[in-house]
Amino acid sequence: MAFQLLMICSLLGLGSAWNQPSTCYVRQSSCSGDSEVKEDTRRIRETLESSLTSISASLEQLVKQKCEAVNTNPPTEPAATTDSPTEPAATTDPPTEPAVTTDPPTEPAATTDPPTEPAVTTDPPTEPAANTEIPPPIGTFDDPASSCSDISSQGRPSGEYWIATDRTSSPAQVYCDMNRTSCSCNTTGGWMRVANLDMTNPYQNCPAGFGQVNRDQPPLRTCGRGERGCTSTTYSTYGVEYSKVCGRIIAYQSGTPDAFHPYFRDRARSIDDGYVDGVSLTHGQSPRQHIWTFANAVDETRSTYYVCPCTRPDLPYTGIVPPFIGQDYFCETGSREAVSFIFYRDDPVWDGQGCGSNSTCCEFNNPPWFCKQLPLPTTDDIELRLCFDHNFSNENTPIELVEIYVR
Template sequence: MDKDVVCNAAYNLHSREEENTYNSVVVDSTLPPDNKEEDLDLAAGRDVSVKEKKVRRKCYAVVTIIALVMAVLSLIVALVGVSYVPIELNNQQGQLSSSSQGVESQINRIQLSNEQCKILITDLHTKLNNSNRMFQAQLNHLNQQIQVIFQNIIPTLRLGTLSYPVSSCSDIPQYQPSGEYWIATNSTSSPVQVYCDMDRTSCSCNTTGGWMRVANLDMIDSNQNCPDGFRLVNRTTPPTRTCGRPGPAGCVSTTYPTYGVEYSRVCGRVIGYQDKSPDAFAPYFVNTTVTIDDVYVDSVSLTHGQSPHQHIWTFANANDETKSDHSVCPCTRPDRNYTGVVPPFIGQNYFCETGSRQAYSFIFYSDDPVWDGQGCGSNSTCCQFNNPPWFCKQLPHPTTNDIELRICGNQHTSDEDTPLEIVEIFVQ
């Protein structure tokens, strides 16, 4: 700092202040005259040399003190700075040390992770090898099962062929279609071809599949003929072909073989036509001593076995719906008292119907087939009783007996008959 420059500036500032003071001074009239001029000179700063020296001395002293103070402050700042550097260096060194330790920790963690990865990879490799072995074992097992399928199941696709006959239709797999199959039993010297119905849902037996058809008479087919001993009834108006009794009172029968197949259910339908005036259960009403082996009904008796026959189903044909006597069906007029008698050995296992809505005539009732579940009069319940046309009979015991169908009548065919158009019987 230049002391002269500072003090000159201070003196000039002081001189201007004195001039301002001189101009504002009021001359004191009490002072002696000889001192007034000197005092005015002093007040106005006329003694320049003396005052200037006094001011400069004071200024130098002040400037010196300020310089000393500034020097002391500079020294203090220098000392503080010197002491701060080691502290900062120590702090930086500490931070570097901490960072170094952190890096070492991360390195250790990475090394640990590498070891863990090696363990995991080894473990994974072991598990993959084990899984591969297990998969190979399962694959081998699957191959064995496939071989079993080819050995045991695939041949079932050929079951029922001449090379692989079955003992009954029940042995045919359910997924096989209905059709002709070969069977062989102890009663057959060689395989026999039969029709197996795999979806006999029309019967009310609550079972499907494995039904063997033992009877299939369909006289609508002109290529079919009546069974031996039956009479062909061929009508032209309308054209109908049926099979009836040959003439005299009594029964005509045919037997349907079951080829030694054991069965316990019988399902089927029989459709015929009323010819003149059959009397339903009148033969039994007239003579209650008759048995199932005799003429107990006008129309059809379906049985199995011999002496005595075992009853399966009865198809009775009444003469009309106008009466309520023993010559009509019990279901013809339920609003009236039935005076006939149903043979006790047939129970409720029968259909009964008439083709005549009015008083009967000696005609062939070709307009209304019987036992088809249709065409009954408004007062009759015969089309609902046992739900014709299909019946289902659960036998008391399994059997291998052949099935016999008889058409019976206690009068000549010139008076009564019920020739048949369709006979379809299944066993299971």
Template sequence: MEVNALILTVFLDITQRIRQEVVKNESGKKRVEEPDEQYQLNNQSSQQIQTLQAQLSDSILFLQNNFSEQLSSTNKISKDIPQDRPSGEYWITTDSTSSPVQVYCDMNRTSCSCNTTGGWMRVANLDMTDPNQNCPEGLRLVTREEPPLRTCGKHALGCLSTTYSTYGVEYSTVCGRIIAYQSSTPDAFTPYFSNRFLSIDDVYVDGVSLTHGHSPHQHIWTFVNAVNETQTDRRACPCTRPNLNYIGVVPPFIGQDYFCETRSQQHYLCWDGQGCGGTSTYCEFNNPPWFCKQLPQPTTDNIELRLCGDEGISNEDTPIEIVEIYVR
């Protein structure tokens, strides 16, 4: 049995016995009427529970002390979890974690178009169509009655961010999708067009910037939100079909790693791969909604999502509905 599974088995076994003692104690109270007998029962049960709790603590400590090498060796999901394992929750430890953490590993992912399947660790899984999910730290809940929606947006102009931990797992490929709504009039790459001195650390886009690392951030993918379906200037997507002479500028530090879309009158979602008409400003060359990014070199950096806009949220916002990110 694997060490992490062994620890979990010991934990479940002893905690189950603790629960049984508690139930036994409660049922015993109903049958005992004399105060002295009640005291003896409570005292005996309390001692048994304390003994079991001590056994649990000692057992886990023993396993961690005697198998510390195995517990700190899982730095690559694709290497250390066999490819024939099913997708699901796994307990892992890395050099960055002091105790095992539970992560979801997808062994059959094919939607990322990364020419590989197994060995993906999910680091972000936000679906605001689920009423039980909440916005991640740093973003605010945005709701609307018509059409009905629950999304996560910014508080003010600039970039607001949330960070997804990779738990120190080394990865070199990132795949995922982000689906959002257009609110008012976001202007695509206009912030960078207006100030070519902006860097990846600045508000260079109206939309979402996905990065890893800091000072400077390292680019993964950019999700661009343009103003509407008919614009043919710098406020539109670079791939606008009617616009053969795009006058805007794509920031050189993102290259071709971006999606760009605007809502249409019939379709409100952005970057979902749907609702693309003949005059859509939708970029199809990167095959949305799923992106796949091969990094220049492996890293263990956490992944940061920044929701950006250079104007107030009453003028432009990109509230997000779905965030799903995997690393390998």
């Protein structure tokens, strides 16, 4: 009897409470009597049978629907992807299968990605298109050019570039001028600047060996000679071959420089000597090769060998222009009147301006820019010498600006 009660209560879901005495007592009271137990068992059996019948009917219905769906589908098997929406009603598996069939479309979608890759390949065409406007980098530190001319030939603009030659141990940074017209020698583009002294820039200093000469109100910074005779500095051309040199020098007369008088007084002087009161630009050694001479004359009142040939063309010139410089020179004075040992800051020399009424020095060779065509190409460095044959108190012509280009 106890076993039967346990089974019945288990079927009623009350088994978990069987071991509890108080609850068991209640159940015992409610389960007393064989007639009641039989009645409960009958009801339970009827309930279970009814549930089983219902479940069985549902299963039969599902099987029937499944068969009907399969029978109507065969003709539309190719369109299996369209059946899938109805199949999900039958089972949840089919939807996952069409989901697999929808993956292939995503694979073609992946095949549409490659088209986007060609789209990337259409970008390179735009880069070559850029090639027509902006050439590939050249003249960089990692890919230095051989000269400004090479850079110019590729249509690059003016600017700083790196070059390397047989004479450079490492790439050198230089300024290439592609638009030079004031100092073009009838050739624009590919000019390399080798000298760029500008003492109006407070951060620039005089070349080694030169003495800085300052004037106040307004301030003026210049570079004078360091000793009697010639003070020299050399500008590297980095081994680049050139046949044209152009440039300008701006300076201020101080005291009484005498133009070509040093050569006139001692005609044994050569290009390697101080042949001028002023600046000598040369290249090479033993002997130097002349590029350009900047002579500074004492004043414009005389016609002696102390002045320029162009100072008083209305009077006979009694001096001598050194034959090894030919006509390749500028000659100017900062003084209009008689000898005076002052600093002539109002009229810079070799700027092609301020010449007196009788002087033609501001027209001779069209200063301030000189242009020199060398007889032969060279790779020599360029030497600047500031020379005077008298002492400091007598004469000096300190320099404010030097610009030299080669091509």
